[in-house]
Amino acid sequence: MNPPDELLKASFFGPWVPVPGQPERVRHHYMSLAHWYESVKFMPAKAELRDSVLFCPSVKEARKFAKARQSDWRSDWNLVRHSVLIAGLGFLAIDRPDLGLEKMAKETLLEQLRAMKLPDRFVGACVDRFMEWAAGPTIASFGANTAPDSVVGHKISKTVANKPSWTLLSLCNGKAAWRLHDWALAHYVPVRYLGRPLSRFSAEMVAELVHACDQLVVFEVKGGRRADAVIKLARAQKKPLTLELYDAEDLAARSLTQD
Incomplete structure (x- = not known):
């Protein structure tokens, strides 16, 4: 995985979640880790906006869509955003073992995530916690x-x-x-x-x-x-x-x- 943005071209399946008013559950497919991160900004109150993010054709469009609707973001976003990114990395690692995320060097993973255009300090803290998760039970x-x-x-x-x-x-x-x-x-x-x-x-x-x-x-x-x-x-x-x-x-x- 040499190109610095290759990780954000990897799609994956997330969790099985309830469908309101129905007994079935659905497992959403995320085009990238960035789509996961941007979509959770609208959960749980704005599921329709979350779904719209999932259909954005690129990372750039997903980020642009979410930013234009910042007034609809969940009120606790600044409190949970670390956990959201770490959980997304976890689901990506589980569903796509071929990527080798759990054994990837920290510097490589940081470089791969730089295309999300998030603060380096924030991403660094998330990567440290992701590595703790990878070593957990x-x-x-x-x-x-x-x-x-x-x-x-x-x-x-x-x-x-x-x-x-x-x-x-x-x-x-x-x-x-x-x-x-x-x-x-x-x-x-x-x-x-x-x-x-x-x-x-x-x-x-x-x-x-x-x-x-x-x-x-x-x-x-x-x-x-x-x-x-x-x-x-x-x-x-x-x-x-x-x-x-x-x-x-x-x-x-x-x-x-x-x-």
Whole structure:
């Protein structure tokens, strides 16, 4: 990757996000990292402007479109822009391993990002944090899709409290823990997906989940046995494992609130 702007010619898929009023999710395709960065300026209130950025034919046009509508930017942009760029680099690295971003020299990456026309000091700080992310753990969960939200939220928050940079490994089919997934996105945590929306949940998928993660958090109702196989597999592979048990009464309460 020799040309100084080659990185900004790389397109990638971002996260699976909800479609308002519909049960399906959509995974947006970004023409470049700059398109990602400029589009998030309008989220979540101006989704139509975000979508317009995605269709801009070039980095220059995406930047021009966003700048002309600065009054519509999210009010906390200056607070989140570092996290937005780092998350974008994470999604780009995950979806395009051929680019070798996680092993790229800092000076090379800085040169590649200079075409975004952002302040050097800002980009340098983001690259440092991106490199911290690249060295961080990939964390997966099992059973978070059926456990009470309060139990999942408390445990995951505690698990990552001492991990400033990490990646969520998530399913994207009917067994996905979407509440946990969306919480991670809200905190600009990059997500690595396993399978596809129509993938059948199977023992092979569970095995792949355990193999691909660095740490596993398992949620199980007290007295339950659904997680026995995944716990056994994780221990056999010597994966760091946390088991969070919760009462059946908590699960019943969750079902009532959903109904």
